[in-house]
Amino acid sequence: VSALDWAAVRADFPLLGREVNGKPLVYFDNANTGQKPRSVIETVDGFYRRHNANVSRAVHTLGSEATEAYEGARKRLARFANVRPDELVLCSGTTFAINLVAYSWALPRLKPGDAILLTRMEHHANIVPWQLVAERTGAKIKVAEILPDGTLDLDALYAAMTPEVKLLGVTHVSNVLGTVNPVREICREARRRGIVVLVDGSQALPHRKVDIAAIGCDFYAFTGHKMCGPTGTGALWARKEHLAAMPPFIGGGEMIKEVSFDGTVFNDPPHKFEAGTPNIAGHIGLGAAVDYLDALGMDRVEARETELLAHLQEELAAIGGLRVFGTAKEKAAVVSFLVEGAHAHDLATLLDLEGVAVRSGHHCAHPLMRYYGVAATCRASLAFYNTHEEIERFAAALKKVRGLLA
Ligand code: PMP
Numbered sequence: 001v002s003a004l005d006w007a008a009v010r011a012d013f014p015l016l017g018r019e020v021n022g023k024p025l026v027y028f029d030n031a032n033t034g035q036k037p038r039s040v041i042e043t044v045d046g047f048y049r050r051h052n053a054n055v056s057r058a059v060h061t062l063g064s065e066a067t068e069a070y071e072g073a074r075k076r077l078a079r080f081a082n083v084r085p086d087e088l089v090l091c092s093g094t095t096f097a098i099n100l101v102a103y104s105w106a107l108p109r110l111k112p113g114d115a116i117l118l119t120r121m122e123h124h125a126n127i128v129p130w131q132l133v134a135e136r137t138g139a140k141i142k143v144a145e146i147l148p149d150g151t152l153d154l155d156a157l158y159a160a161m162t163p164e165v166k167l168l169g170v171t172h173v174s175n176v177l178g179t180v181n182p183v184r185e186i187c188r189e190a191r192r193r194g195i196v197v198l199v200d201g202s203q204a205l206p207h208r209k210v211d212i213a214a215i216g217c218d219f220y221a222f223t224g225h226k227m228c229g230p231t232g233t234g235a236l237w238a239r240k241e242h243l244a245a246m247p248p249f250i251g252g253g254e255m256i257k258e259v260s261f262d263g264t265v266f267n268d269p270p271h272k273f274e275a276g277t278p279n280i281a282g283h284i285g286l287g288a289a290v291d292y293l294d295a296l297g298m299d300r301v302e303a304r305e306t307e308l309l310a311h312l313q314e315e316l317a318a319i320g321g322l323r324v325f326g327t328a329k330e331k332a333a334v335v336s337f338l339v340e341g342a343h344a345h346d347l348a349t350l351l352d353l354e355g356v357a358v359r360s361g362h363h364c365a366h367p368l369m370r371y372y373g374v375a376a377t378c379r380a381s382l383a384f385y386n387t388h389e390e391i392e393r394f395a396a397a398l399k400k401v402r403g404l405l406a
Helices: 005-010 036-053 061-081 095-108 129-138 154-159 183-192 239-245 280-296 298-319 343-351 366-372 388-405
Strands: 088-091 113-120 140-144 165-171 196-200 218-225 236-239 254-259 263-268 324-327 334-339 358-362 379-382
Touching: 036 061, 036 280, 061 088, 061 280, 088 095, 095 129, 095 165, 095 196, 095 218, 095 236, 095 263, 113 129, 129 140, 154 183, 165 183, 183 196, 280 298, 280 324, 298 324, 298 334, 334 343, 334 388, 343 358, 343 379, 343 388
Parallel strands: 113 140, 113 165, 165 196, 196 218
Antiparallel strands: 088 236, 218 236, 254 263, 324 334, 334 379, 358 379
16 A cells, blocks of 8 residues: 555645644544544535435435435445445434434344343443333343453453343444454354344444444444544444334334325335435535545555554653553554543643643443543544644643643
């Protein structure tokens, strides 16, 4: 693979040129949401300026242009993740996607005595929907623990795959620790035991090449706003047989073939699950985001972020006096840390005064915080458009701030 001019890539992102508190912005909150390249912003803008109409309804020219662009985005997204477009339900993001599986797949199936298996490192979006389903069905939640280095305890996970487990929910990449889980191997073990697997891909697709078909899962949920796309976009990929068997989660227009007061014939998947006017402009923007990432090449994105992560880890080690969470070998460019004796929010507030944006808090992962015995951490999460110079500026700011808090 040929090298990219990363400075030119960075220049594609208008927001990264701004200042915060009189300092050039260092945006290290990419696990929370990513910035958007000009091509995505212009695609959304251009849709509203020239093509805006509702999809799948009107026969007029604008209506067919909008539908073509929307369905074109679905196709591009499907190609990007190596799945079939008719198995890709477009929705507002991972949270909706997981809820769709919880309400349409799990709720009608689970009963008392069944179990849902989750891991200690799940985001609340992959915990709370299952608790709601468990309450209503009488099923139990089981938890597979992690090891202190922030990797899954695979022996414990496989031992927990007992006959009452009907579904496993596991994140591909941890949003707090950066740990990349061996989802392919996990799916193989689960399938051998007849367990359906949902993989939360929120933090994977933006950072590495993901071949969903090769993973061998049943459901794969992801969000567009972390992968250069607009907010309120994302998708659920599901095996065809699941989509065919699942009742719709939300009812309304778009998702039907015929409605009478005696009953309704639903549209085919994926439309069966896309009731109402969707986020048309957003998903067309997500199509542009996927084109952008494709042009960079996900292998190059991953290599770039791995190099930035190594530099960040070096700088943090040199500072000393920090507690770093998650030291997996297979790790995305996410580092959670604390300055001994200081609160994460104070740290993040002082860093903001230096123009550095990091997230502080529980990162929607209370059970993981509890495992490490902390209420919150600071999290620096990188993207390919970050620079070595930013990492140095971040390290200098952190040193200064640590001095203030000590
Ligand atoms: N799962 C993980 C691992 C995440 O990082 C996030 C976003 N922080 C979500 C789920 C939820 O995504 P969204 O808010 O876009 O629905």
